[in-house]
Amino acid sequence: xxxxxxxxxxxxxxxxxxxxxxxxxxxxxxxxxxxxxxxxxxxxxxxxxxxxxxxxxxxxxxxxxxxxxxxxxxxxxxxxxxxxxxxxxxxxxxxxxxxxxxxxxxxxxxxxxxxxxxxxxxxxxxxxxxxxxxxxxxxxxxxxxxxxxxxxxxxxxxxxxxxxxxxxxxxxxxxxxxxxxxxxxxxxxxxxxxxxxxxxxxxxxxxxxxxxxxxxxxxxxxxxxxxxxxxxxxxxxxxxxxxxxxxxxxx
Amino acid sequence: xxxxxxxxxxxxxxxxxxxxxxxxxxxxxxxxxxxxxxxxxxxxxxxxxxxxxxxxxxxxxxxxxxxxxxxxxxxxxxxxxxxxxxxxxxxxxxxxxxxxxxxxxxxxxxxxxxxxxxxxxxxxxxxx
Numbered sequence: 001x002x003x004x005x006x007x008x009x010x011x012x013x014x015x016x017x018x019x020x021x022x023x024x025x026x027x028x029x030x031x032x033x034x035x036x037x038x039x040x041x042x043x044x045x046x047x048x049x050x051x052x053x054x055x056x057x058x059x060x061x062x063x064x065x066x067x068x069x070x071x072x073x074x075x076x077x078x079x080x081x082x083x084x085x086x087x088x089x090x091x092x093x094x095x096x097x098x099x100x101x102x103x104x105x106x107x108x109x110x111x112x113x114x115x116x117x118x119x120x121x122x123x124x125x126x127x128x129x130x131x132x133x134x135x136x137x138x139x140x141x142x143x144x145x146x147x148x149x150x151x152x153x154x155x156x157x158x159x160x161x162x163x164x165x166x167x168x169x170x171x172x173x174x175x176x177x178x179x180x181x182x183x184x185x186x187x188x189x190x191x192x193x194x195x196x197x198x199x200x201x202x203x204x205x206x207x208x209x210x211x212x213x214x215x216x217x218x219x220x221x222x223x224x225x226x227x228x229x230x231x232x233x234x235x236x237x238x239x240x241x242x243x244x245x246x247x248x249x250x251x
Numbered sequence: 252x253x254x255x256x257x258x259x260x261x262x263x264x265x266x267x268x269x270x271x272x273x274x275x276x277x278x279x280x281x282x283x284x285x286x287x288x289x290x291x292x293x294x295x296x297x298x299x300x301x302x303x304x305x306x307x308x309x310x311x312x313x314x315x316x317x318x319x320x321x322x323x324x325x326x327x328x329x330x331x332x333x334x335x336x337x338x339x340x341x342x343x344x345x346x347x348x349x350x351x352x353x354x355x356x357x358x359x360x361x362x363x364x365x366x367x368x369x370x371x372x373x374x375x376x377x378x379x
Contacts, residue, residue, distance in 0.1 A: 034276060035346055042349055046356035053360050060364075061371050079299065086295050094288040097279070097339045104278045225341075232339045239331045242295075243324035247302035251320045 022220035034222055041226040045233050052237050055192065059185050059244060066178035068171060072152050073182035074249040075165045076141060078132065082246040085128045086238065092121035093235040100228045103221040111217055111224075115208050118231070122201040129194055136183070143184040152176040189241055196234045203227055277344035287338045291331055298327040 020030060027033035063070040099114035139158070140148035151158040153176045155168045162168065171179070207227065210216065216224045306319035337343040342353055 031276065035348065038345065039348055039352060042352045042356070046352070046359075049356050049360050050363075053364065057364055057367050060368065064372070079302070083295065083299050087292065090288065090291045090295065093291075093335065093339055094284055097284045097287075098281060101278065101281055101284065104276075229340055232335050235339075236332050236335055239335070240325075240328050243298055243302070243321075243328050247298060248321040248324050250302045251305040251318070 020219060022218070030219075034225075037222050037226060038229075041229050045229060048233060052189075052192070055185070055189050056240065056244070059189065062178075062181050062185060066175065066181060069152070069175050069178035070182045071249040072155070072165075072168050072171060073179035073186075074245060075161055075168060076136075076139070076151065077186075077246045078135070079246050081128055081132050082242055085125055086242045088121050088125045088128065089235050089238050092118050092125070093232050095121065096228050096231045100221065100224050103216045103224040106217040106219070108211065108214065108217045112208065112211050115204060115211055119201060119204045119208065122197055122204065126194060126197055126201075129190065136187075141183050143180045143187065147180060147183075149173070149176045149179065152179045186245055189245070193234065193237050193241060196237070200227075200231055200234060203230075277341070279338065279341060279344065283338055287334050290334055294327050294331045294334075298324055301327070 023030050023033055027036065095114045095117040099111055099118060102108075102110035102114055136142055137146055139151065140146050141151070151161065152171045153173065154170055155162045155165075170176075204227075207216070207224065301323050302320060306323060308319065309317040311317055336353065342350060
């Protein structure tokens with residue numbers, strides 16, 4: 001019953017120093033190595049939670065302080081694009097999870113397929129995001145660079161949005177100026193999220209090259225698994241950004 | 252016993268062997284991933300649908316109102332996050348150390364946000 005070709009289960013007690021090539025020497029077993037890197041990845045993600053947490057806290061406080069400005073400013077966002085992007089990102093999380101499964105099952109072809117799909121969906125997300133950003137630029141809603149209060153001092157001057165939200169009243173100049181704070185936080189939060197996507201897509205490209213060379217499907221799935229954690233974390237950030245920025249100010 | 256010789260494509264036996272060899276490292280099945288994908292897409296549809304309905308508000312005290320729309324939106328987002336963390340990120344199947352790490356992270360996050368909010372919302376600096 002000897003079966004030496006599959007050794008992913010870890011070191012056997014009586015096999016001194018016999019271990020798969022990807023097991024580092026300072027680890028007792030492959031399992032221990034996996035758990036240690038997994039733990040480290042989660043610690044990194046905790047620092048990321050704190051990092052985005054600061055932005056979310058700022059948004060919560062500012063929204064409560066300048067509520068009318070934040071409500072009218074968020075009416076500028078297109079719920080259709082936001083929903084589409086949420087769908088794209090959730091499906092990309094699924095394809096990434098399937099990529100991890102393919103690596104665990106040592107299916108090279110499927111791994112390349114799912115990593116490619118995740119890569120393409122990531123680019124699709126950024127594509128939609130760039131459509132939204134260019135809309136903001138055209139409407140002078142980019143704080144600091146290209147800014148105008150006009151849509152909020154006089155909602156009727158913005159017929160497209162005014163048609164969807166006829167209840168929006170003209171804001172007093174001091175409150176209207178606070179819509180810039182909404183857009184500052186909008187760009188800070190979605191921009192930071194997009195930066196994480198760009199980093200993720202770059203790593204996906206690197207992983208695709210390595211996967212084509214046969215990496216990750218030899219039993220050593222740590223890299224794919226931990227990258228998956230990163231990708232799902234970025235998905236979770238968007239799961240909260242979407243309702244907070246797009247949805248909750250309709251009523 | 253020769254390894255999956257000659258069989259092209261899907262090889263149930265080999266897959267089963269890989270699963271059995273991984274005693275600690277649990278492999279989550281694609282069926283679970285598909286189910287979670289479905290649940291997440293339903294959750295997304297639900298949160299968009301709910302945002303188009305005026306769910307009203309609860310007047311807790313004069314000057315203190317709780318709007319239900321953001322509460323429902325955040326509740327759905329938290330549910331979606333839990334599904335992603337437990338299944339896509341394998342926390343349900345991971346070691347106690349990982350579970351504790353994740354729990355610590357969320358606890359610290361909630362504590363920091365909670366304490367910040369109690370400070371900001373209880374200062375007597377007028378109404379905005």
